[in-house]
Amino acid sequence: MSTGSLRLLLGCCAFTASGLSAQVTAITGGTVYPISGPRIEHGTVLIQGGSIVAVGADIPIPAGATRVEATGRWITPGLFHANTTLGLSTVGSVEATNEANRSGEVNAAFNVAEGIDPATPLIPIARLEGVTTALTGPSDGLVPGQAVLIDLAGDRIETLVARSPAALVINLSESSKSGGGGSRAGVLKALRQLFDDAQEYQRRKSDFRRNQMQPLAAPAADLEALGPALRGELPVIAIANRASDIASALRLAREYQLRLVIRGGVEAWKVADQLAQAKVPVMINPINDIPTFDGLGARFDAAALLDSAGVAVVIIESETGGPRNLRWAAGHAVRFGMPWSQALAAITLAPARALGIEDRYGSLAPGKVANVVVWSGDPLDYSSHAEHVFIRGIEVPQTSRQTELLERYRKLPPSY
Amino acid sequence: MRPLSSSLSIPDGAAPQQARRLLSAGVAALGLVACAGHVQPGGTQPAPSHADGTITGSWDRAQYPSTYQRHPNPPVLIRNATILTAAGPELKGASILLRDGKVVAVGQDLAPPADATVVDGSGRYVTPGIIDTHSHIGVYAAPGTFAESDGNEATNPVTAQVWAEHSFWPQDPQIPLAIAGGVTVIQALPGSANLIGGRSATLRLVPSRTVQAMKFPGAPYGLKMACGENPKRVYQSRGPSTRMGNMAGYREAFIRAEAYRRKWDEWLQHRKGPPPDRDLQLETLAEVLRGHILVHNHCYRADEMAQMLDLASEFGFAIRSFHHAVEGYKIADLLARKGTAASVWADWCCFKMESFDAVPQNAALLEQAGVKTIIHSDDAIGIQRLNQEAAKAMYAGREAGIPISREQAIRWVTANPAWALGIDSVTGTLEPGKAADVVLWSGDPFSIYSKADQVYNDGWLVYDRHDPTHQPATDFDLGITAPGVGQ
Numbered sequence: 078m079s080t081g082s083l084r085l086l087l088g089c090c091a092f093t094a095s096g097l098s099a100q101v102t103a104i105t106g107g108t109v110y111p112i113s114g115p116r117i118e119h120g121t122v123l124i125q126g127g128s129i130v131a132v133g134a135d136i137p138i139p140a141g142a143t144r145v146e147a148t149g150r151w152i153t154p155g156l157f158h159a160n161t162t163l164g165l166s167t168v169g170s171v172e173a174t175n176e177a178n179r180s181g182e183v184n185a186a187f188n189v190a191e192g193i194d195p196a197t198p199l200i201p202i203a204r205l206e207g208v209t210t211a212l213t214g215p216s217d218g219l220v221p222g223q224a225v226l227i228d229l230a231g232d233r234i235e236t237l238v239a240r241s242p243a244a245l246v247i248n249l250s251e252s253s254k255s256g257g258g259g260s261r262a263g264v265l266k267a268l269r270q271l272f273d274d275a276q277e278y279q280r281r282k283s284d285f286r287r288n289q290m291q292p293l294a295a296p297a298a299d300l301e302a303l304g305p306a307l308r309g310e311l312p313v314i315a316i317a318n319r320a321s322d323i324a325s326a327l328r329l330a331r332e333y334q335l336r337l338v339i340r341g342g343v344e345a346w347k348v349a350d351q352l353a354q355a356k357v358p359v360m361i362n363p364i365n366d367i368p369t370f371d372g373l374g375a376r377f378d379a380a381a382l383l384d385s386a387g388v389a390v391v392i393i394e395s396e397t398g399g400p401r402n403l404r405w406a407a408g409h410a411v412r413f414g415m416p417w418s419q420a421l422a423a424i425t426l427a428p429a430r431a432l433g434i435e436d437r438y439g440s441l442a443p444g445k446v447a448n449v450v451v452w453s454g455d456p457l458d459y460s461s462h463a464e465h466v467f468i469r470g471i472e473v474p475q476t477s478r479q480t481e482l483l484e485r486y487r488k489l490p491p492s493y
Numbered sequence: 494m495r496p497l498s499s500s501l502s503i504p505d506g507a508a509p510q511q512a513r514r515l516l517s518a519g520v521a522a523l524g525l526v527a528c529a530g531h532v533q534p535g536g537t538q539p540a541p542s543h544a545d546g547t548i549t550g551s552w553d554r555a556q557y558p559s560t561y562q563r564h565p566n567p568p569v570l571i572r573n574a575t576i577l578t579a580a581g582p583e584l585k586g587a588s589i590l591l592r593d594g595k596v597v598a599v600g601q602d603l604a605p606p607a608d609a610t611v612v613d614g615s616g617r618y619v620t621p622g623i624i625d626t627h628s629h630i631g632v633y634a635a636p637g638t639f640a641e642s643d644g645n646e647a648t649n650p651v652t653a654q655v656w657a658e659h660s661f662w663p664q665d666p667q668i669p670l671a672i673a674g675g676v677t678v679i680q681a682l683p684g685s686a687n688l689i690g691g692r693s694a695t696l697r698l699v700p701s702r703t704v705q706a707m708k709f710p711g712a713p714y715g716l717k718m719a720c721g722e723n724p725k726r727v728y729q730s731r732g733p734s735t736r737m738g739n740m741a742g743y744r745e746a747f748i749r750a751e752a753y754r755r756k757w758d759e760w761l762q763h764r765k766g767p768p769p770d771r772d773l774q775l776e777t778l779a780e781v782l783r784g785h786i787l788v789h790n791h792c793y794r795a796d797e798m799a800q801m802l803d804l805a806s807e808f809g810f811a812i813r814s815f816h817h818a819v820e821g822y823k824i825a826d827l828l829a830r831k832g833t834a835a836s837v838w839a840d841w842c843c844f845k846m847e848s849f850d851a852v853p854q855n856a857a858l859l860e861q862a863g864v865k866t867i868i869h870s871d872d873a874i875g876i877q878r879l880n881q882e883a884a885k886a887m888y889a890g891r892e893a894g895i896p897i898s899r900e901q902a903i904r905w906v907t908a909n910p911a912w913a914l915g916i917d918s919v920t921g922t923l924e925p926g927k928a929a930d931v932v933l934w935s936g937d938p939f940s941i942y943s944k945a946d947q948v949y950n951d952g953w954l955v956y957d958r959h960d961p962t963h964q965p966a967t968d969f970d971l972g973i974t975a976p977g978v979g980q
Contacts, residue, residue, distance in 0.1 A: 460940070486822050
């Protein structure tokens with residue numbers, strides 16, 4: 078299946094709310110953090126038909142609106158997790174539940190969307206902690222493939238997926254070396270060959286069909302799939318941690334006019350000026366401070382250093398506790414020097430901007446998808462919890478497989 | 494010698510005198526040898542036999558003894574702080590005086606001695622040093638190459654003969670990162686590939702050239718055992734490949750250990766005739782049977798923990814702590830009744846089938862049932878914020894209507910792990926006479942925004958966030974990692 082028809086299948090629903098309803102919901106009285114603008118005390122967020130229709134201090138509430146009283150509460154956009162395998166992996170060690178990666182080095186045409194399991198119990202666990210939107214995708218090989226954007230509500234792939242593809246993932250980290258014959262220089266050579274051949278293929282499709290081209294670096298489907306990335310239509314997420322690998326990614330991006338995003342970015346702080354100048358966002362896990370040969374310069378304050386250098390920081394996490402930890406990853410960045418408001422933006426608006434979808438995601442403003450969370454307190458600290466989670470305007474239940482286990486065993490012996 | 498733990502039991506009822514004698518039998522719990530008068534110090538060459546004809550040998554000599562020495566530090570008075578002692582209610586506007594490696598006093602209005610360094614604790618918090626019952630720092634060292642991957646002797650399902658300290662690399666760059674997170678004591682464990690993985694080491698987390706100089710004086714050894722998926726996965730081709738195979742493996746090992754113990758105990762009574770052969774594997778297991786080595790059992794599933802408790806009953810030993818105990822909440826009543834601690838994560842989930850039933854309220858439900866509850870790391874990053882993982886678990890409980898107090902939650906990373914390691918009479922709480930293992934936090938230790946400002950290990954200011962001369966770096970860090978890493 079070509080990416081074109083995938084987009085037809087899955088892109089049909091992009092940015093339209095499932096379960097569309099004219100139902101109006103007004104979240105009133107709380108402190109609103111729109112991210113795209115200043116904090117609003119005693120603000121109102123008005124939701125209709127899956128979208129936000131108004132945000133402000135003096136918003137008239139339509140008659141018949143469902144009111145959510147939020148005085149004393151903190152209201153933010155739904156959290157946007159830009160580095161997950163949600164829906165693509167449920168039990169890490171169980172092959173039967175893993176769909177995120179395909180064997181082989183070059184999988185540009187591999188789009189994960191149809192591997193998503195909307196019923197995975199991990200989705201409710203993540204959204205109980207305010208995660209409403211996720212990029213989910215592959216990580217293995219030289220060109221792992223296409224990641225897709227999902228909202229964490231829906232019982233069918235078509236309703237879950239909001240944009241497909243949302244990014245192409247390439248890999249310049251230690252884990253891609255086999256794709257370059259065992260050398261980082263080989264990785265760059267292989268990627269350039271691939272991109273050159275993709276451009277050549279785009280120019281000479283008719284020659285290709287007549288078998289009038291030399292053998293190409295990848296099958297036609299992969300070369301075709303590289304088209305949107307090479308035309309600057311699709312963001313390219315490059316996994317890279319060493320400063321030299323990040324610099325290589327920047328070089329590639331200049332040569333091929335890629336819309337580059339760095340993911341990993343352990344040593345990105347060393348090349349922060351270059352990243353800021355090139356306006357390349359960095360997706361970084363702020364607690365990753367253990368030195369490895371893929372990033373000896375790991376440090377806890379890397380996110381703060383990047384932010385202060387003017388780099389667009391997207392905070393991600395990869396905790397064994399799962400994507401529910403995203404908000405605390407941002408809190409960790411604050412502990413080590415990142416301004417609180419920047420850290421909150423790094424799990425809301427910054428990922429939306431990095432993927433070029435800030436017109437619909439990442440902030441509380443009219444026209445945005447109504448992914449909204451009402452928090453009992455500071456969302457970045459442990460003492461708060463999500464009291465209401467709205468996804469595309471509909472409140473999701475505060476239940477998960479974990480809450481069911483809790484209730485079963487709250488009193489012992491359990492009643493089976 | 495004062496026992497390090499108020500409740501270190503000898504299940505078979507061996508009289509203390511006999512126990513001490515057995516301790517000298519190479520059989521070790523050799524952290525204790527320094528106090529057993531007739532034991533030869535390591536490195537000397539004792540005669541092969543005494544004048545009276547009794548035979549001595551390697552089993553009588555000190556075995557890799559602790560060479561730890563307290564680092565001198567001037568007395569310190571931390572004033573006007575909020576103090577969580579882990580032994581009583583939170584104290585506001587309180588002071589704590591440390592001298593010669595000990596907590597001298599905790600309370601209001603302590604006058605600073607003339608020679609004391611006075612630290613203003615205004616707006617800051619003081620807790621005991623953080624203790625991690627489950628660390629692979631040093632045995633799985635950074636930068637994570639095969640060259641320093643020394644945590645699993647995965648060559649046989651039973652490797653009771655190996656000791657984690659013999660793998661431990663004191664220059665692991667993960668050590669200063671953990672120190673900066675307020676950790677003062679760790680149990681370095683072998684991994685969980687094996688049914689019986691080997692001896693653990695309880696270590697003071699201080700910069701050191703040798704592991705011996707980190708060994709917590711007098712701390713009992715631990716034995717790492719593992720249930721479930723890991724052993725049956727690692728040994729599936731040669732066995733055990735099932736959980737029933739796992740159980741048979743433990744039982745066979747302890748049956749051999751029973752016989753070995755009997756043989757040695759009989760010989761040691763008279764020391765006449767040729768001694769039995771030493772067997773390092775059975776020596777360690779015999780010490781478990783004698784109650785001198787504490788069992789730390791990696792076990793996730795509730796039903797499997799119940800099996801292990803039956804195994805322990807069969808052979809007359811106690812399981813000191815289950816580790817991970819992801820389903821501990823399902824049998825919290827059973828664990829409470831058996832007096833077995835549970836070392837758990839705040840929320841690790843779903844990475845394998847036996848972790849699939851994790852709930853973030855595990856710690857809270859265990860605490861509520863009266864189980865000695867511990868938050869452990871098993872992770873070189875998680876160890877840097879165990880106080881915060883305790884916070885995560887405390888608030889998860891409260892949110893679900895399980896009332897966990899701050900006083901209870903701080904014990905999850907201080908007093909309770911000290912008990913599990915058998916060192917609770919020395920450390921784990923801030924009471925007069927206890928070791929000066931102390932962390933001064935920049936704010937509430939249950940807030941994500943708080944950092945360890947100062948860490949005192951046995952009275953030594955081993956870390957000070959605001960003073961680069963008190964920020965240890967390992968040899969590996971030099972010229973490689975960024976200055977200020979982890980600060």
